[in-house]
Amino acid sequence: MRRTPDYSVYVVTDRALAGGRPLADVVAAALDGGAGIVQVREKILDSRAFFDEVLAVIRVARALGRPVIVNDRVDVALAAGADGVHVGQGDLPCEAVRRMAGPERIVGVSVGSVAEAVAAERAGADYLGISPVFATPTKTDAPPATGLDGLRRIRQAVRLPLVAIGGIHAGNAADVIRAGADGVAVVSAVMAAADPRAAAAGLVRAVAEGRNLSGIMAREERR
Amino acid sequence: MRRTPDYSVYVVTDRALAGGRPLADVVAAALDGGAGIVQVREKILDSRAFFDEVLAVIRVARALGRPVIVNDRVDVALAAGADGVHVGQGDLPCEAVRRMAGPERIVGVSVGSVAEAVAAERAGADYLGISPVFATPTKTDAPPATGLDGLRRIRQAVRLPLVAIGGIHAGNAADVIRAGADGVAVVSAVMAAADPRAAAAGLVRAVAEGRNLSGIMAREERR
Numbered sequence: 001m002r003r004t005p006d007y008s009v010y011v012v013t014d015r016a017l018a019g020g021r022p023l024a025d026v027v028a029a030a031l032d033g034g035a036g037i038v039q040v041r042e043k044i045l046d047s048r049a050f051f052d053e054v055l056a057v058i059r060v061a062r063a064l065g066r067p068v069i070v071n072d073r074v075d076v077a078l079a080a081g082a083d084g085v086h087v088g089q090g091d092l093p094c095e096a097v098r099r100m101a102g103p104e105r106i107v108g109v110s111v112g113s114v115a116e117a118v119a120a121e122r123a124g125a126d127y128l129g130i131s132p133v134f135a136t137p138t139k140t141d142a143p144p145a146t147g148l149d150g151l152r153r154i155r156q157a158v159r160l161p162l163v164a165i166g167g168i169h170a171g172n173a174a175d176v177i178r179a180g181a182d183g184v185a186v187v188s189a190v191m192a193a194a195d196p197r198a199a200a201a202g203l204v205r206a207v208a209e210g211r212n213l214s215g216i217m218a219r220e221e222r223r
Numbered sequence: 224m225r226r227t228p229d230y231s232v233y234v235v236t237d238r239a240l241a242g243g244r245p246l247a248d249v250v251a252a253a254l255d256g257g258a259g260i261v262q263v264r265e266k267i268l269d270s271r272a273f274f275d276e277v278l279a280v281i282r283v284a285r286a287l288g289r290p291v292i293v294n295d296r297v298d299v300a301l302a303a304g305a306d307g308v309h310v311g312q313g314d315l316p317c318e319a320v321r322r323m324a325g326p327e328r329i330v331g332v333s334v335g336s337v338a339e340a341v342a343a344e345r346a347g348a349d350y351l352g353i354s355p356v357f358a359t360p361t362k363t364d365a366p367p368a369t370g371l372d373g374l375r376r377i378r379q380a381v382r383l384p385l386v387a388i389g390g391i392h393a394g395n396a397a398d399v400i401r402a403g404a405d406g407v408a409v410v411s412a413v414m415a416a417a418d419p420r421a422a423a424a425g426l427v428r429a430v431a432e433g434r435n436l437s438g439i440m441a442r443e444e445r446r
Binding site: 046047049051072075076078087089090091092093096100 | 269270271272274295296297298299301302310312313314315316319320322323
């Protein structure tokens, strides 16, 4: 059976934000800094260049034993031998994605409401991206932010691991974890960082802090 | 075993050229006019809308017993249950596409040279798109045109059915057939036509004329 990935710090790629740096180098630094999983997202390159990019990221991630997820393109994920695929509400239906990806590959679905979360869980998703939790400049076509309250409501409605995305950085990651997320996904906080290793390490610390506070709060409540 | 499609008149969709008309309506008229096969090509819509568009085209094509090919996206083709997929040199490698598509689905590959044609035949393609035969405004990123001489050279190098595309219309389709193509693929000649049924019928006649002339010329040569 497949091991559950460490969703704590989930890096989503963006070539533009990486500037001139090779994407695989930025990813390698982030994974070295403690990021547990990476999603290759690409909206401009043609399919072959996207495929080559995924292969390059898989090479660095596999050396560290971390899974690689491909955004939107199930065919690119399958052709490259990626560990999973992530789809949004405007991508292929989750049921069709699960059929193509098979039972072993990870399938993630972006949701922005309780109804979408429940539907994705029923349709066979392995984890949910709560998107966007906060407003963000990275995705201009994004739906309204769920906020921490929206994240809490989704946490109560489904059992799947939740990865929050949208406007998250080391300064608010602990809040997001306390609101019920299992991990934080970031684009610019790592891809645009001068030191992606340090940026990932800072997020790992913030997530741990959020979990410790959650644990303390839960113990306080039990008294 | 799969029946070989009728490649004589091969329609490639373009929503922009269709103007306000539903794509499936234009395709239905073209198939009714004698087009044998249709490829759904889409470069702007998100994956879900592309998927829905392919489903709509499959509905009208299946009623007439004609195959539907999806451009580039193997995942969209598989999810929608299309009959095949067509990839260019900038899309996923043909070997990977064949693995995902399975032995029964049609796999087409665009080639612009003898070397690319021989490679695609070896990699498991079912037919080749010779692209572009003439310069065309539809694809601005297209490589240099092969011309009729380039088409003849490819015809001598491979055994697969050849579908010529790029700047083809009823006025030059017979020439393309005489140069060795098994069919002509058109975008604007049908998608932008006020009467797509009549446009397809005109291409069917031109292809038949090219074949008759080829037959006459072959008989002349044998004398």
